[in-house]
Amino acid sequence: MAATGEKKLVRSQSGLRMVCMNANDTSPFTLPEPQWIPDADMGYCMNRNCQAKFDFMKRRHHCRRCGKVYCNTCCDKKLPLPRMCFVDPVRHCNNCYENTLKENEFYDKHLKTLLTGGEFLMLDQDENSDSSESFLCKLSSNNRLLTFEGENRKRESILVDRIEAVQVVTTDIDTQGNKMGTGIALRYKDNYGDSQTVKMEVIDGSSSKKQGMTWVAAMQKAFKMIFESRTDSSYP
Numbered sequence: 001m002a003a004t005g006e007k008k009l010v011r012s013q014s015g016l017r018m019v020c021m022n023a024n025d026t027s028p029f030t031l032p033e034p035q036w037i038p039d040a041d042m043g044y045c046m047n048r049n050c051q052a053k054f055d056f057m058k059r060r061h062h063c064r065r066c067g068k069v070y071c072n073t074c075c076d077k078k079l080p081l082p083r084m085c086f087v088d089p090v091r092h093c094n095n096c097y098e099n100t101l102k103e104n105e106f107y108d109k110h111l112k113t114l115l116t117g118g119e120f121l122m123l124d125q126d127e128n129s130d131s132s133e134s135f136l137c138k139l140s141s142n143n144r145l146l147t148f149e150g151e152n153r154k155r156e157s158i159l160v161d162r163i164e165a166v167q168v169v170t171t172d173i174d175t176q177g178n179k180m181g182t183g184i185a186l187r188y189k190d191n192y193g194d195s196q197t198v199k200m201e202v203i204d205g206s207s208s209k210k211q212g213m214t215w216v217a218a219m220q221k222a223f224k225m226i227f228e229s230r231t232d233s234s235y236p
C-alpha cells in the first residue's frame with residue numbers, strides 16, 4: 001500500500017501528470033480530465049468566431065481543459081494546469097485560458113494564505129463555547145483538512161470534502177455605511193454525519209485582523225473552485 005501523500009507519474013493523451021498513489025490523498029481542488037471530442041466528429045474549429053475547416057494543412061488540436069477541438073490559432077496558448085496535475089504547461093482554448101489564468105493566481109497567492117493560516121475565535125452553533133481562546137486555522141498541505149490549533153488545545157479538524165457551505169459573516173458597518181466582513185461561517189458534516197455550523201470570527205487588533213480577512217477571502221475563492229470540482233465530477 002502506498003504511503004500517505006506518495007505520488008506517481010502517469011501519461012494520458014493530454015500529457016504527463018503527477019497524481020496521488022492513493023485517491024484518498026487527492027486535493028479537493030483537482031478537476032478530472034475531460035473526455036476528448038473525437039476528431040472524426042468535428043470537421044470545423046469549435047470556436048464560433050473561427051469555424052475554420054480542417055484539412056491536411058489545418059490540423060485539429062484539443063484543449064486539455066475542456067476537450068473540445070480547435071484549430072491551432074484558437075488553441076495555441078499553453079499554461080500550467082495544476083488542477084489537472086499536469087507536469088508541463090498544456091494547450092488551452094481561449095475560454096479555458098481565462099479560467100486557468102484566474103485559478104493559477106489562486107495557486108500562486110491565495111493558497112499560500114490558506115496554508116499559512118489565520119487567527120480566529122470559534123463560535124459553535126448551539127454550544128456555549130468559550131470564545132475567548134483563539135485558534136490558528138489552516139489548510140493542511142494536501143488541502144484536505146482544516147486544522148485548528150489553540151494555545152492550550154486543539155479542535156477537531158474539518159474534512160474539506162465535508163464542507164457544504166461557506167458564508168462570509170458581515171456585522172460591522174463602517175463610517176460610510178458599508179457592511180464589513182468580520183469572519184466566516186462554515187457548514188459541514190461531522191464524523192457522525194450530522195450537519196454542524198461553526199462561525200470563525202477575526203480577532204480585533206490590526207495585524208491578526210488583516211491576516212484573518214485575507215484568509216477569509218482566500219477561503220471563499222477556494223470554495224468556489226471546490227464546488228465547481230464537485231459538479232464537474234459528474235462529467236462523463
Ligand SMILES: [Zn+2]
Binds near residue numbers: 097
Ligand atoms: Zn477549452
Ligand SMILES: [Zn+2]
Binds near residue numbers: 050071
Ligand atoms: Zn479556430
